[in-house]
Amino acid sequence: MSEPILSQEEINALLASLAEDEAEEEVSTGSGHSAVSMLPTGIQRYDFLRPDKFSKDQLRTLQMMHDSFSRSLQTALAGLMRLPVQVEVLGVGEMMYQEFIDELSNPSVLNVVGLEPLGGSLILEINPNLAFIMLDRLLGGPGLPVNKARPLTDIEQTLMQRVTDRALRALEEAWRPVVEIRASLQRMEMNPQFVQIVPPTDMAVVISLRVRMKEDAGRLNLCIPYAVLEPVASKLKAQVWFASADKDDGGDSSSLIRQRLEGMRLTLTVELGAADVTMRDLLDLQVGDVIQLNTVQGAPLPIRIGSRKKFLGVPGRVGRRLAVQVLDAIREDD
Known part of the structure; x- marks a missing residue:
């Protein structure tokens, strides 16, 4: 008869180890104390499958940056859609890239965006419900959602690029206090599984925003891999962002407001x-x-702009079109 693989002493040691594990689980769930507290002082548990790449201060700074992005995007979309638009940040968190991809609907509108000089790419994802509301508005409709999502046609993709372009300009503006970037659209995809900008297990920051137009709303997500943010990770501090933002507001705020209004x-x-x-x-x-x-x-x-009388003019014709010649401005006290 062959000798047993484990001796009785080794079996007893294994059983004792299992008993200790069960006791730790009871402490963490039953008494309300975390099992981490059972570890020696100065030692913390570490999940190698979900490593934390960003500190709380860095995530707070990203939250502030994209609060600014939401305000700029709100102004840009209101001008493009010609109706009131509300944009707000719902949350900023980190997850594995594949987890982000798995949570997206198929089809969706995924814009792969290049960032210079940081290198690498991020994803600007527009939920299909929101995309079709925008498309209906851009095509002259009231901005109605569709009953069932479908991939965009070539013409619809071209129209959505107008939305993406304004979002990227707003993103550049929001990031300016931390780093000057040039964001450019590399390609647009409909199937999330076709977009692999980093390995599946790489960590990324996901910023989720809600865009509301009239009674309808939809999601817009930014997925920024850690590799893209790593070169500026040391600048993702609240004090750095506030100092740079205050400096920018000192001389550029009026010109930025004018630039937004002109569009x-x-x-x-x-x-x-x-x-x-x-x-x-x-x-x-x-x-x-x-x-x-x-x-x-x-x-x-x-001559009225909206509901206000702003100018006086005489009607006429330019070529085959009716026209009006402005003669004078109407002052507010007239």
Whole structure:
């Protein structure tokens, strides 16, 4: 008969070890004390599968940076969509790259973005529900969601690049207090599994934002691998960000506001005139009837921007299109 693999003494040692493990689990779950407290002083447990790459201060700084990004993006999207837009940061955290990919819907709108001079790429992901709301608005609609997501057509991808471009400009502005970057769109994908910018187990920071347009809302996510942030990790400190942000606000805030406003589209109308009519006359109106307005032929007409009268002008024609020539500005006290 062959000798046993383990002696009785070794078996007893293994059983004692298992008993100690069970006791540690009871301490951590039953008494409310963490099992980490059972370790010798100065020693902490470390999960090699999920290493923490970022300190709490670095994550707080990234939160502040992308709070600024959300405000810039909100202004940019409001001008592009021509309606009120709200953008807010929902959270900043770290996870393995593959975990981020697995959480995305398929199809989705994934923009692979290059960052210079940092090197590497990040992902700007736009949830399909939000993407189709934006597309409907860009195509002249009210901004309605779709019942079922699908991959974007070539034309729709071209339109979404306008959204991506404004997001990247807002990202450059938000990062400026820490590092000057140039963000450029490398490609757009619909299937998350086709986007592998780093190995699956690499850690990344994920910034999740909510974009609300009227009653509808959708998610926008930024996935930034640790390898991209590593060159500037030492600058991801709250005091560095505040010092640089205050310096930038000293001379550039007015120009940045002007730059954002210049991209907004406004409706300009020329008021030909008005008339007071009775309800009976209104009900009796027929094709061919003439309504006398309260304006004189050849007199300057008010030009409105939105609901406000801002200029006086005369109507005319340029080529085959109607036009108006601005003659004078209307002061607020006029």
